[in-house]
Amino acid sequence: MTSLQSRHIDNVYSIATGGALLADPAASLVHKSWARCVRDHGLDPSRPTPARILPAQEVRAHQQQLEHFLRAARAGMEDIYRRVADLGYMVLLTDAEGITVDYIGNPAWDDQLRRAGLYLGADWNEAHAGTCGVGTCLVERQPLTCHQTEHFDATHIALTCTTAPLFDHGGKLTAILDVSALRSPEARESQHLVRHLVSIYARMIEDADFLRHFRGHWILRLGSAFGLVDVAGEVMLAFDDSGTLAGANGGARQVFAGQPLLHGGSVSELLHLPMDAIWRLGNSAASAMPFAHTVLLPGGGEYHASLIAPRVRRVATPTQTTPRPSDRLPPLARIAGDDDPAMQKLLAQARRLVDRGIHVLIEGETGSGKEVLARALHGASRRAALPFVAVNCAAIPDSLIESELFGYTPGSFTGGRAKGMKGLIAQADRGTLFLDEIGDMPMALQTRLLRVLSEGEVLPLGAESPQRVDLAVVAATHRDLWSLVAAGRFREDLYYRLCGAVLQLPPLRARGDRRYLIEAMFHEEAAATESTARLSEAAMQRLMAHDWPGNLRELRNVLRLALALCTGTSITPEDLRLAPHRSAPDHRDATPASADSDDSADTVRLLDALQRHRWHVARAAQELGISRATAYRRMQRFGIVAPQRG
Structure with a gap:
């Protein structure tokens, strides 16, 4: 250990265990993170840990969760890398858990980048890596730079990392864009331009994903610069032929904070303009009189407008506010061909379920198209122009799943957003809530979800009174829920609430x-x-x-x-790059008796690994080839408690 690392460890420990936070906002943000690392994550600055790289199979699973978002992100990463590569920087993208799902760097530096954790599959979650660009950005949800000795772990103090959060078209934190260097000037100010560049590209990636997602809608772009509005509109609103709002980009969510942007709202009412005037905005880019195509937004801001027509054919016409049932069925019909009687029977059942107010449970192996079927059900319903909110119950860490699902009020807990957060359930109001991998939802949250389904109300964390929600609920699982009920791992009353109708998707091989x-x-x-x-x-x-x-x-x-x-x-x-033939994987849970036997073996293996690694959960999970969230979930299920907490 070098003398610099030794001094750094002393400094981190001093501030994290009671040192006063500095007045400088950037320093204060870093020192708060140091305190979290020691207090909440149990990290020890005197015990540096090497970079944690996930196995390729786990990395692929994380990449698949961002499958569509990765296309827009990759294009932005390649463009920003061309601008910073000669200065010694590399670019990486992580998901919302801090796992690196894509990266671009100089191949000549591969070994150094891998050792430093600037590599595909690296885990930069603050709970494991300590204060760092990605992990701290996941908590703070704002662009930031973690420069050299601002890192918690002494093995990272040569790095400089500048990050920005990426939110999807629904405002959900989806990824982190990071530009890092193995070496850089000592002065923190040397990274100001990089931080500005990362923030710009983060917004560009978000907007590209927004345009892709709403390519079947009209999109109104509003920008402060007349000549650039077609390529650099800060505010974007997506709406259908009837003027009903379907989406808003990050700039619009900021400008119209507190106003109803979705849930059936009208773009005409939002902008205080008649629809005839909005349709005329489509010619603004070619207008010789830009003042004739300006829009006043809240706060007195004057924006120039450009209207983009739908890039794919839509079913509804401008005079139709509600598609006819016959118009709404083609998305379902395209899921299967005529040569599969079982699928045709399933689709016939699905057609009869549309708009009947019946909760649907879709069963099928991983990758068999459960979310595709759920989206088709949504697209065929009267709710098609309203939100489709997908929640992967197995992918959200236990520590975040309650706040992500139910939201929270301002000041509910340390580290939360100052204005609170609207939960995913509330975001799906009047639309469709898709609960993927419902069998992996923790028992404590199953009770709260049951109240949502039975009473049509959601209670955010810290709130005194619930709010009404109108939901179409589609759940999906690759597990046998009834076996989980029999084993005491899934609530029976919730099971009956969810399976109003069950659609069994066959695997591709069948x-x-x-x-x-x-x-x-x-x-x-x-x-x-x-x-x-x-x-x-x-x-x-x-x-x-x-x-x-x-x-x-x-x-x-x-x-x-x-x-x-x-x-x-x-x-x-x-x-074609095909995996070798093997027997079909059995993704279904076993009978209750064998499930108990499996639990017993899993308990022994997990307890064994935890004891070998002195109750360091992340290292035990890595040895077992599972995620940290899964390890914590199994500890809770098996009743395993660390000695110091006993």
Whole structure:
């Protein structure tokens, strides 16, 4: 250990255990993080830890959660890297858990970057890595720089990391954009320009994802600079042909803070303009009189306007406010081909469930298309123009799932947003709430969810009175919920609330319409990459013969890679990268008796690993090949308590 590292450890320990926070906001933010690391995460500054890199299989699972968002993010990462590469910087992207899902760096520095944790699969969550650009940005939810000795861990004090949070089209924290360097000037001011650049690109990535998601809607762009409004509109509003708001980008959420941007609101009412005037804004970019196409927003800001027409065909026409049932069915119909009677029967059932007020439970293996079916049900309903909010109950850490689902009021707990946060359930009001992997929801939250479903009310953390919500609920699981009920791991009353109707999705290997699915997905991927390649019959036969343990998700990845590798005009079997044949994975829970047996073995393995690693949960989880959140969840389920807490 160097003398610099030794002094750093003393400084961190002194401030984290009672030293006064400095007046400088940036320093105060870092010192608050140091205190959290010691007090809340149990980290010891005198015991530096090497970078934690997740196994490739776990990294792929994290990447799949951001599948659509990664496309826009990658384009932004490549552009910013071209601007900073010569200065010694690299670029990485993490998900909302702090796991690195994409990165770009100089290949000559691969070994150094991996040792420093600036690499694919690195875990930069503050609970494991201490104060750092990514982990602290996840907590503070604002752009920041963690420069050299501002890092908690002494092994990171040579690094400088500048980060910005990325929010999806619904305002949910989705990823962190990070620009880091192994070496940099000592002065913190040297990173000011980089921080400005990262903030700009974060907004560009968010807006690109917004435009992709709402490509079937009218989008009104509002910008302060007349000549740049078409390419740099700070405020964007998405709405349908009737003027009903469907989405707002980050700039709009800031400008219209406190105003109803969704839930059936009207763009005309929001802007205090008649719809005829809004339609005329479409010609603003070509106007010789920019003052004729300006909009006054709250606070007196004057913005120039540009209107973007839908880029894909929509079902509804400008005179239709509610699509006819016959117009709303095609999205469901496209899920399956005519060659699979079982799927056609399932879709016929799904059509009858639309707008009937019945909660739906979708069962099926991982990757079999449960969320696709849920979105199709939403798109075929009267709620189609309103929010579809997807919640992966297995992906949100236990420490965050309650606040993420139910939201919280200002001042509810340390580290929360000053203005509080609207929970995902409330965000889905009047729309559809999709609860993926519902079998992994902690028991304590199952009780609160039951109240939402039975009473139509949600109570945010810290609130005194509940608020009404109107929800269509679709849940999904790859597990046998009834076995979980029998084993005491899932509430029976919640089970009956959720399974008003059960739709069982078959795995890809069992579907008779595999050729239809392969062709449809291939055309989607080819169109997305503007590829003119075709799928040869030999390649099709190989795809048809594959057992597809990863189901539709695996198929999409295989086709995407084949299009990237193809050098000719035709995809051949040599372009396909298929996993070796193996017996189909059993994703279903066993019977209660065998579940108890599995629990016993899992308990022993987890307890063993925790004792070997002196109750360091992250290291035990890494050894077992599971996420930290899963380890904590199993500790709670098995009643395992660390000795110092006993």
